[in-house]
Amino acid sequence: MKRIILLGSGLSATNLIQYLLNHAEEHDWHLAIGDLNTEVARRKVKGHPRGSVFQFDIFDDALLTSVVSGADVVISFLPASFHPRVAAACLDARVHMVTASYVSKEMMLMDEAVREAGIVFLNELGVDPGIDHMSAMRVIDEIRRRGGTMVSFKSSTGGLVAPAYDNNPWHYKFTWNPRNVVLAGQGVSQFIRNGLYKYIPYHKLFDRLLHTTLPGVGEFEIYPNRDSLKYRETYGLQGIPTMFRGTMRRPGFSEAWNVFVQLGLTDDTYTLENSQHMTYREFVNAYLRYDPEKPVEEKLCDYLGIDPDGEVMQKLRWLGIFDNRPIGRPNATPAQILQALLEEKWELEEGDKDMIVMQHEFIYELKGNLKRITSSMVVIGKDSEETAMSITVGTPVAIAVKLLLTGKISLTGVHTPVIPHLYNPILDELETFGITFTDEEEEYQAP
Amino acid sequence: MKRIILLGSGLSATNLIQYLLNHAEEHDWHLAIGDLNTEVARRKVKGHPRGSVFQFDIFDDALLTSVVSGADVVISFLPASFHPRVAAACLDARVHMVTASYVSKEMMLMDEAVREAGIVFLNELGVDPGIDHMSAMRVIDEIRRRGGTMVSFKSSTGGLVAPAYDNNPWHYKFTWNPRNVVLAGQGVSQFIRNGLYKYIPYHKLFDRLLHTTLPGVGEFEIYPNRDSLKYRETYGLQGIPTMFRGTMRRPGFSEAWNVFVQLGLTDDTYTLENSQHMTYREFVNAYLRYDPEKPVEEKLCDYLGIDPDGEVMQKLRWLGIFDNRPIGRPNATPAQILQALLEEKWELEEGDKDMIVMQHEFIYELKGNLKRITSSMVVIGKDSEETAMSITVGTPVAIAVKLLLTGKISLTGVHTPVIPHLYNPILDELETFGITFTDEEEEYQAP
Numbered sequence: 051m052k053r054i055i056l057l058g059s060g061l062s063a064t065n066l067i068q069y070l071l072n073h074a075e076e077h078d079w080h081l082a083i084g085d086l087n088t089e090v091a092r093r094k095v096k097g098h099p100r101g102s103v104f105q106f107d108i109f110d111d112a113l114l115t116s117v118v119s120g121a122d123v124v125i126s127f128l129p130a131s132f133h134p135r136v137a138a139a140c141l142d143a144r145v146h147m148v149t150a151s152y153v154s155k156e157m158m159l160m161d162e163a164v165r166e167a168g169i170v171f172l173n174e175l176g177v178d179p180g181i182d183h184m185s186a187m188r189v190i191d192e193i194r195r196r197g198g199t200m201v202s203f204k205s206s207t208g209g210l211v212a213p214a215y216d217n218n219p220w221h222y223k224f225t226w227n228p229r230n231v232v233l234a235g236q237g238v239s240q241f242i243r244n245g246l247y248k249y250i251p252y253h254k255l256f257d258r259l260l261h262t263t264l265p266g267v268g269e270f271e272i273y274p275n276r277d278s279l280k281y282r283e284t285y286g287l288q289g290i291p292t293m294f295r296g297t298m299r300r301p302g303f304s305e306a307w308n309v310f311v312q313l314g315l316t317d318d319t320y321t322l323e324n325s326q327h328m329t330y331r332e333f334v335n336a337y338l339r340y341d342p343e344k345p346v347e348e349k350l351c352d353y354l355g356i357d358p359d360g361e362v363m364q365k366l367r368w369l370g371i372f373d374n375r376p377i378g379r380p381n382a383t384p385a386q387i388l389q390a391l392l393e394e395k396w397e398l399e400e401g402d403k404d405m406i407v408m409q410h411e412f413i414y415e416l417k418g419n420l421k422r423i424t425s426s427m428v429v430i431g432k433d434s435e436e437t438a439m440s441i442t443v444g445t446p447v448a449i450a451v452k453l454l455l456t457g458k459i460s461l462t463g464v465h466t467p468v469i470p471h472l473y474n475p476i477l478d479e480l481e482t483f484g485i486t487f488t489d490e491e492e493e494y495q496a497p
Numbered sequence: 498m499k500r501i502i503l504l505g506s507g508l509s510a511t512n513l514i515q516y517l518l519n520h521a522e523e524h525d526w527h528l529a530i531g532d533l534n535t536e537v538a539r540r541k542v543k544g545h546p547r548g549s550v551f552q553f554d555i556f557d558d559a560l561l562t563s564v565v566s567g568a569d570v571v572i573s574f575l576p577a578s579f580h581p582r583v584a585a586a587c588l589d590a591r592v593h594m595v596t597a598s599y600v601s602k603e604m605m606l607m608d609e610a611v612r613e614a615g616i617v618f619l620n621e622l623g624v625d626p627g628i629d630h631m632s633a634m635r636v637i638d639e640i641r642r643r644g645g646t647m648v649s650f651k652s653s654t655g656g657l658v659a660p661a662y663d664n665n666p667w668h669y670k671f672t673w674n675p676r677n678v679v680l681a682g683q684g685v686s687q688f689i690r691n692g693l694y695k696y697i698p699y700h701k702l703f704d705r706l707l708h709t710t711l712p713g714v715g716e717f718e719i720y721p722n723r724d725s726l727k728y729r730e731t732y733g734l735q736g737i738p739t740m741f742r743g744t745m746r747r748p749g750f751s752e753a754w755n756v757f758v759q760l761g762l763t764d765d766t767y768t769l770e771n772s773q774h775m776t777y778r779e780f781v782n783a784y785l786r787y788d789p790e791k792p793v794e795e796k797l798c799d800y801l802g803i804d805p806d807g808e809v810m811q812k813l814r815w816l817g818i819f820d821n822r823p824i825g826r827p828n829a830t831p832a833q834i835l836q837a838l839l840e841e842k843w844e845l846e847e848g849d850k851d852m853i854v855m856q857h858e859f860i861y862e863l864k865g866n867l868k869r870i871t872s873s874m875v876v877i878g879k880d881s882e883e884t885a886m887s888i889t890v891g892t893p894v895a896i897a898v899k900l901l902l903t904g905k906i907s908l909t910g911v912h913t914p915v916i917p918h919l920y921n922p923i924l925d926e927l928e929t930f931g932i933t934f935t936d937e938e939e940e941y942q943a944p
Binding site: 247251254320323324337339384497 | 690759786787944
């Protein structure tokens with residue numbers, strides 16, 4: 051019997067657990083799930099005879115060592131900062147490891163030792179990073195095979211509420227870690243466009259949008275997603291004139307979100323000494339000029355040049371950000387105060403489904419002609435447990451684990467799924483789960 | 498003979514050294530100056546029989562111990578981050594210490610041990626912090642003595658070029674650490690106004706200006722200077738409805754500087770991988786939208802809403818920021834690239850003099866009436882060595898050292914000059930050096 055250890059059983063682990071248990075009998079697997087809180091894991095295992103649950107604390111070194119030593123593969127769905135601890139234990143015990151997270155510097159430094167141990171650490175096997183890499187590299191490799199040269203690559207992903215449940219003026223609900231959404235984009239975003247490097251500071255990010263349409267689900271806007279430059283190396287596209295990665299939101303979201311950025315409400319670096327005794331209205335007012343008479347709304351519109359009767363103000367009013375309702379949180383950062391309000395308003399309601407959208411645009415030259423391939427994916431969640439996020443993060447990880455345990459992966463070292471040996475079997479099987487890309491190819495005229 | 502050790506002999510130490518040597522014979526002092534580079538110190542000592550110079554490296558622990566052990570007082574003019582090392586050595590050797598810098602957390606934690614050792618560590622004895630504290634506290638204490646209650650305190654300082662040498666469109670030259678000027682204001686600025694907390698993120702800082710006039714030297718604009726709130730405790734003004742600290746520039750400076758902030762050119766957190774092969778024009782273009790045809794100037798004016806024929810563009814053109822001249826610095830941060838250009842253009846020319854301006858506005862209530870005191874200081878440098886910065890930073894430190902060595906300071910522990918025992922004798926003697934405040938008092942009508 052092969053022993054699979056899963057550490058962490060949170061939101062995105064549902065479909066992973068389901069897949070592994072569904073295939074456990076066939077391949078003679080046992081899945082043991084470790085979590086601080088065993089209740090959620092127990093609910094997801096549903097009494098399956100091939101599954102078990104144990105209490106797990108990443109800070110208990112002896113426990114980690116003993117858990118890992120008996121395993122054939124360890125999957126870490128813990129917060130990404132804990133992966134190196136797990137990786138070190140796996141290396142000691144010569145056990146394969148799989149994660150859905152970015153390869154950290156610490157993980158990368160283990161590459162040689164992992165290779166020498168004859169094992170493999172597979173990473174970036176979720177949706178973003180994960181399905182984005184795999185689907186992009188399959189098309190890029192195919193373009194190369196046909197003799198084409200990539201001249202532009204743009205890739206965007208979004209986690210949103212599914213259209214049928216999209217019933218608020220922001221056209222957005224939290225389908226993923228709210229804190230990451232509030233802090234998204236801080237620092238500088240960088241990409242390259244027609245050979246020119248472009249850098250966008252955070253306070254300008256939500257003002258520098260692209261726009262696109264996805265078949266069947268309508269229009270989206272795209273804001274730049276951090277460092278697009280490093281992906282040139284990941285994808286073997288050194289020297290490509292245009293390389294851009296973005297985050298998708300529904301049209302109008304970014305203009306309204308930008309109000310929070312401009313005011314400074316997404317700052318997480320200091321606390322407000324009086325936050326406990328403030329109302330949301332006073333919170334907004336703390337970021338506006340003093341005026342003995344003008345109401346907060348009028349000052350805000352004057353300050354940022356907002357139409358008092360427009361959609362931005364409609365979105366802000368809907369959130370209740372001008373309400374004289376107490377915040378009730380002591381020593382909170384602006385970002386924490388904003389997040390608490392958003393969590394009330396942007397919560398998925400009973401029965402709501404989420405949606406993951408992804409779109410790549412490849413422009414390449416072939417025999418003197420420019421061509422464009424647009425490749426789009428839409429995944430809608432099944433219910434509040436089997437979310438689109440859980441389906442798209444958990445399924446590729448699960449498939450990779452299966453490939454590993456059935457001897458289909460002949461790799462050692464630290465890897466991501468940018469090679470055909472990994473992306474082909476995973477993408478092929480993902481299609482059976484309805485995770486598919488619709489490709490359109492056309493002649494392209496440079497504008 | 499009393500032995501004074503001065504560590505660091507940089508820009509602001511000239512007048513300190515001069516004062517101590519001038520009084521050395523009278524009080525039987527010897528001044529020994531330690532610096533990595535002994536040449537500057539030697540030039541400043543000018544062969545004075547009561548002065549000597551030695552090579553000093555703060556990372557040489559044995560040297561630090563031996564230097565401190567023979568001293569009656571140690572003055573640290575090293576970069577502020579090194580003060581705690583010096584302080585620890587002084588504490589061990591039970592030797593007084595004096596600095597012009599803010600009391601760091603590490604220094605504050607030594608307070609009890611310093612008191613128990615029967616010695617005193619005097620800090621914040623320069624101009625800002627230093628003269629600002631002393632001059633403000635003298636007025637505040639006097640208002641209290643007369644039975645008044647402070648309702649508003651605003652205090653601003655600026656280091657600028659003296660009016661007679663103010664010959665560029667920015668009305669600014671570097672008279673102090675250029676790096677600090679380029680990075681000034683990053684983070685959040687906070688103050689309180691009529692009982693309302695106000696927070697300004699960096700990208701809005703140079704858009705939130707006050708204006709003032711100083712007798713004899715004309716008009717200034719003021720932008721908020723970081724955390725004004727903590728000064729309520731420093732000055733014993735807990736509960737004051739309005740507390741604001743600011744930095745003074747000539748009118749028009751901030752609007753043009755804001756262009757750099759808005760573009761992101763003052764960011765020091767990442768490097769441009771292509772900076773070595775870029776021109777300044779390409780550098781600016783990297784922060785603007787891609788456009789196949791529009792020139793950089795036009796894109797900038799469109800992006801930030803700047804008048805193409807206005808004063809802001811005149812200032813930017815004067816700097817050469819649009820020139821196709823190579824930057825020639827590999828892996829530079831945006832802030833480093835900007836600083837290198839500014840250092841060429843904002844350098845003090847031969848014969849130029851600098852200026853320090855400071856202004857406090859005190860509003861207080863006395864027997865039901867509001868009154869306002871405006872207290873202004875202007876100090877002009879004498880030459881390129883005896884700058885206003887050196888005069889105002891070095892002289893109060895020197896006076897404090899004299900008071901200490903002549904037994905006029907009966908304190909132990911870590912202190913700043915917010916108490917009459919310190920500020921009265923120092924301010925009185927500063928007047929003999931022309932460092933004086935002009936006070937105006939008037940009835941005040943709340944607007």
